Amino acid sequence: MNNKVDVPPTLRIAGALPLAPAPETTPVRIHPRYGHLVGGRLVDGPTDADFATIEPATGKVLAQVGTADAALVDAAVASAREAYTSVWSKMPPAERGKYLYRIARRIQERSRELAVLESRDNGKPIRETRDVDVPLAAAHFFYYAGWADKLDYAAPGRVARPLGVCGQIIPWNFPLLMAAWKLAPALAAGNTVVLKPAETTPLTAMLLAEILLEAELPPGVVNIVNGAGATGAALVKHPGVDKIAFTGSTEVGRIIRRQVAGTNKALTLELGGKGAQIVYADAALDQAIEGCINGIFFNQGHVCCAGSRLLLEESIAPDFVARLKRRIEALRIGDPLDKNTDVGAINSAAQHATVCRYIDVGVAEGARMWQGAANEPPAEGWWVKPTLLEGVDQTDTVVREEIFGPVLSVLTFRTPEEAIRKANDTEYGLACGVWSEKTSKVFSTAHALQSGVVWANGYNLFDPASPFGGVRHSGFGREGGIHGIWPYVRLGER
Numbered sequence: 214m215n216n217k218v219d220v221p222p223t224l225r226i227a228g229a230l231p232l233a234p235a236p237e238t239t240p241v242r243i244h245p246r247y248g249h250l251v252g253g254r255l256v257d258g259p260t261d262a263d264f265a266t267i268e269p270a271t272g273k274v275l276a277q278v279g280t281a282d283a284a285l286v287d288a289a290v291a292s293a294r295e296a297y298t299s300v301w302s303k304m305p306p307a308e309r310g311k312y313l314y315r316i317a318r319r320i321q322e323r324s325r326e327l328a329v330l331e332s333r334d335n336g337k338p339i340r341e342t343r344d345v346d347v348p349l350a351a352a353h354f355f356y357y358a359g360w361a362d363k364l365d366y367a368a369p370g371r372v373a374r375p376l377g378v379c380g381q382i383i384p385w386n387f388p389l390l391m392a393a394w395k396l397a398p399a400l401a402a403g404n405t406v407v408l409k410p411a412e413t414t415p416l417t418a419m420l421l422a423e424i425l426l427e428a429e430l431p432p433g434v435v436n437i438v439n440g441a442g443a444t445g446a447a448l449v450k451h452p453g454v455d456k457i458a459f460t461g462s463t464e465v466g467r468i469i470r471r472q473v474a475g476t477n478k479a480l481t482l483e484l485g486g487k488g489a490q491i492v493y494a495d496a497a498l499d500q501a502i503e504g505c506i507n508g509i510f511f512n513q514g515h516v517c518c519a520g521s522r523l524l525l526e527e528s529i530a531p532d533f534v535a536r537l538k539r540r541i542e543a544l545r546i547g548d549p550l551d552k553n554t555d556v557g558a559i560n561s562a563a564q565h566a567t568v569c570r571y572i573d574v575g576v577a578e579g580a581r582m583w584q585g586a587a588n589e590p591p592a593e594g595w596w597v598k599p600t601l602l603e604g605v606d607q608t609d610t611v612v613r614e615e616i617f618g619p620v621l622s623v624l625t626f627r628t629p630e631e632a633i634r635k636a637n638d639t640e641y642g643l644a645c646g647v648w649s650e651k652t653s654k655v656f657s658t659a660h661a662l663q664s665g666v667v668w669a670n671g672y673n674l675f676d677p678a679s680p681f682g683g684v685r686h687s688g689f690g691r692e693g694g695i696h697g698i699w700p701y702v703r704l705g706e707r
């Protein structure tokens with residue numbers, strides 16, 4: 214029997230068994246052009262400022278997308294207001310919950326399609342979209358469906374009233390999941406929404422629009438307007454919006470905060486980060502290495518809570534880095550639709566340029582740069598191999614600024630106090646990780662960290678019941694858990 218597999222050279226690893234390609238083949242329909250969801254209908258909107266959404270793994274155009282102008286944003290807000298006053302805020306909460314359950318189930322039913330589309334539009338591996346993004350998106354709708362009729366019990370003696378119309382602006386790193394994080398709690402609490410997806414990743418939001426129509430969500434309860442910063446700004450400034458929820462860069466978060474100041478709009482911001490992973494000498498080192506990989510490389514570092522600073526206790530640093538490099542050399546980079554792929558494509562040409570520029574700056578400031586993977590990335594598309602920057606210190610640009618790419622800066626410490634001081638020496642405060650077999654050390658370190666989230670002996674672990682969000686320049690407000698619903702309600706007297 215001839216069982217020789219013809220393996221492309223890009224997948225051959227020196228000294229390791231080659232893996233045959235394992236492509237995900239679920240077909241997904243991509244329309245030539247996408248408009249918007251307004252008033253329960255898919256509408257074309259203006260066509261004079263269309264933009265292309267590009268497949269990061271190939272650099273080729275996937276579809277054209279319309280830009281919502283101020284008039285269309287106005288129509289979306291008006292439709293959200295009408296749905297709020299006439300239907301959604303009046304509906305018994307248990308009935309609202311049924312719609313959320315229906316959306317959750319439909320996301321599950323169409324999960325492979327959503328995963329393929331997300332991988333194509335965002336560049337992240339199918340393993341991640343299939344096993345993380347899409348299941349978590351469904352889980353968020355299931356979770357908040359359960360809260361819809363229980364909110365009053367969570368605030369004894371008081372009544373939880375919705376805020377009204379929410380403008381929600383989301384980024385490109387977890388396009389469907391961020392939509393779910395935003396929509397599910399807002400809808401469960403009785404608000405209606407105008408959602409603006411990121412301009413480089415609008416496609417799963419538009420498949421979600423189809424799902425919302427299939428779920429027969431009343432028209433106008435969710436509106437989706439596509440476009441870039443100007444569309445987002447029109448939503449932020451619109452006087453008919455009661456709350457803005459934004460996830461994105463600290464820079465845009467600052468602009469939005471200034472625009473919302475002095476208005477009656479409620480605001481939550483989930484912004485950038487510069488997460489530190491503190492690894493003590495007594496940690497389970499192989500587990501910590503997997504945590505580092507998971508924290509920065511599996512998602513191309515496209516995560517605001519990425520563990521982009523590695524703080525190693527000095528005594529273990531050389532051994533840890535050697536083992537980490539060996540592990541990185543087994544990571545496969547390339548086709549996001551191949552089920553063997555660990556590291557996908559950088560989301561856009563602009564982000565690729567940013568990441569490469571930071572690596573250059575790091576080297577210019579004295580860092581030793583090391584890159585590894587099991588194979589060479591494809592010739593087309595935007596790729597950055599997992600990168601370590603060693604020999605850096607606290608004042609270096611790459612240690613201070615968010616890179617949003619697969620780049621890990623390696624630092625050392627001698628005492629817990631030094632580890633904590635270095636971890637806190639940042640303007641951000643979104644997430645950190647602490648690795649130690651000694652629970653008391655984990656807790657004393659975690660309590661001293663100025664960080665919205667601290668993972669103990671793990672990293673990038675998410676659950677809809679668990680709140681997530683930052684402090685300092687990483688923003689304010691929480692998503693997930695009961696904490697994630699409070700920013701969408703006004704507590705009043707019965």
Ligand code: ADP
Pocket residue numbers: 382383384385409410411412440441442443444445446447449460461462463465466468469
């Ligand atoms: P990232 O660096 O993650 O792309 P951005 O903050 O640039 O983050 O973008 C996040 C989201 O904010 C996107 O949907 C983008 O279109 C939107 N956005 C960009 N500029 C503005 C703005 N001035 N006002 C409102 N939304 C904006």
